[in-house]
Amino acid sequence: MTSRAARQDISPAGLANDFAATRSLSEALVEPLSEADATLQSMEDASPAKWHLAHTTWFWETFLLRDHLEGYSLFDDNWPFVFNSYYEAEGERIHRFSRGMLSRPTMAEIIDWRAKVDEAMQPLFEREELRPLIELGIAHEQQHQELLLTDIKHALFQNPLGVAMWQEEPKANSNTLEQEWHSHPGGIARIGHQEQGFAFDNEGPDHRVLLEPFELSSSLVTNGEWAEFIADGGYETASLWLSDGWAWVKENGIAAPLYWNGDEAFTHCGSQVWDPNAPVTHISYFEADAFATWAGMRLPTEFEWEAITRGQEGELAAHDPCGGNQLDQAAPPLPVGGEGLFGDCWQFTRSAYLPYPRFQPAEGAVGEYNGKFMSGQFVLKGASCATVRGHSRASYRNFFYPHQRWQFTGLRLARDV
Template sequence: MNARDRLPDAAQLAWRAQRVRQATLAMLAGLSAEDCLLQSMPEASPVKWHVAHVTWFFETFVLEPREPGFRPYDASFRELFNSYYVGVGARHPRGQRGLLSRPPLERVLGYQETVLQRLLDWLERGAADPQALALIELGLQHEQQHQELIATDLKHHFWHNPALPAWRPAREGAREDPGALTFRRYPAELAQAGHDGEGFAFDNESPRHRVWLEAFELAQRPVVNAEYLAFVEDGGYERPELWLSDGWDACRREGWQAPLYWLRQDGGWHTYTCAGLRPLNGAEPVCHVSYYEAEAYARWAGARLPSELEWEHAARQAGGVQDGDFAESGHFHPRPLEPGHSAFFGSVWEWTQSAYLPYPGFAPAAGAVGEYNGKFMINQMVLRGGSCATPASHIRPSYRNFFWPAARWQFSGIRLAR
């Protein structure tokens, strides 16, 4: 079976496009137009911009070159909602997206509704070729990425409000001890890494290739808050010998004393969640830590971070994507781990020690969509596994996420190796 035969047909894609868009719009529930305009830092984007941008992708890459008599919904949107596609044309500066009070939210919602309907009508006419179907699939996966970014960016925006507002209901979780951290040993062997060809994958997951892995051990669960708190209380943020040089500089420059969203109050530690400020739950996976903090913690714990290929090898042996804590829960906060927890997916993205680089034989896609991943393969580190803000249908063992080593606003956590 070749790649073309594995593509979803037009009817399946139309059904999925509606479900994915419903999930995007559901994230706006309870938000005001003012909430949707917030931009707390250049790396984060307003909710309104995210909704417009995922719509822009379909209008620009699918409809514009193919729809008979194509006319843009609004010609100015081509620049306003372009992200980093230099080949498409001008882009509004990323750090100034929060200044776009016009178009108003109502017009952005009208834009997404109109473009989605035009896409569905075009699919119903049966004019879609395999390349167009592949682009639509890419657009849906791209939109799911932005669903996660809406959750992470909005949380960061609200963190800057002294009232620390809630925007999602609280999820009560047990405060039980998840049990001692145990490790599983993996023997040295020649393994396969990368996408196996079944279903969708981004270009950076290919080609599949062989890799020699020396024997290693990997923790059976992520590090939890209680374990990380021991690092904090042992002076982990005051001990330069635990830190990479760049990490120590970032720690001093930014005044880090604990993970992002931790707050010491009334004699105890609390954490800001989408349900507001809550007492720190020791059984929850620690999250919102940078690569530098993860690496320092691992060193303090007498371990290290896994390579991304070690992580993928272990995750595949565990049976692939298992029942995890994903965006479908609607809480956007990792639930406490129970004794015996061993899932590799959901809850928190897990930093690896691997720089984000191309696999042997990697080649980006032709045209502007080739800018999607390849041009970012420098100065970033790979994370694996998905988080409580990742849609379950979006993740797989070969998925490679990547961020700058100082980034903390994503749901990023730690799994130890040795």
């Protein structure tokens, strides 16, 4: 993971404040959890909440403090082995599926480590040459905040007692949105990160693509529409599905989005009756593609999606479906449906996750994050209700394998004209 460009309009104090706010939010997110909750790992794709707190701290210690603060000593020489994720250049590490076996260190020990790292980081905010790496570290931890939320949701879902992370009722917005269409005449479009400020390396270089005329739906596919797909035999009709998708459906007995149970769905607040007007979420690429086929339409390419949405990121300020900060503990993450193109759920595109023309990963371990995963995955756009605000931009490229659906994933339809 590397940054394209650091912001030049932020002072050392502002950078330090961003760092402190991010670190504080990570810890606030785990406050409702018990020690046992925070240690759960429900599947290999997910990680324990405690591990997320530790891994993000390992990142700061490994890539900033160890290499750039003279005289710094690791908090514990053994911890890099258990909190490195997949950085081959940083050496051996435990298997990913073993993260849930880490009963020690305790949460209290990890919080103490975080405090020591936070204190040690303070002199580095004054060093201009480290700004891009610090901004990268902040963005990295913000990504893990979203993962923490979706991973713990999947873990709590395994408990038959219906455990809730938050006790309050999630806020919902049941306004029905009339489907309209954003039209694009086709032609040459400029794609990729083009502004000053932070972006991940996979968002560039910016380049040109040729688009045919198309339209993009103004609204996301809703729970109610998905119920119609189910009632019409959507999960039982092989002709709607890609071959790999149909095999996945049959092998795993898939008959509804993840977390659905009849007219209810599991949320961070426990099981709730799903809102028919809210966006459907927790679906795979296979399901999104099958629904689009059933609807007589298709998924957009990532380039079509970006061409329509560029410059509309500011809609989040005017209409925020998630109630202020997208990670506001007073409003558990829940996609409720809105007129904006960003912020409800990640939207599948039909684009394979591949490097842009002239893409070159950075040298060293920090360059391993994006480039080596550009195989077999699909691009998603638009951010979700669990995404930190600054990651809602047109050029942002999320990516998942076609069967994965534990994130807040949904779809927006496209059609040729």
